[in-house]
Amino acid sequence: MIGFVVRNWFRDSLETMFVIAIGGMVTSVLRQARRGNLPIYRCEACGGVTSRAYAVCRHCGAPVRS
């Protein structure tokens, strides 16, 4: 009986930790996406995602307008 209760408690705490870990991962991904969305620049020539840190598009070589 005690073993049964301990197993249930163990499984419940594992499930709780699992939910917390998944929730933390989702929150971290959403935070990164929100932060990463701002500097994204789409090339006007090919529509590829590149960065303003480059002088030309990484995909087609068109100049990146800043």
Ligand SMILES: [Zn+2]
């Ligand atoms: Zn391009």
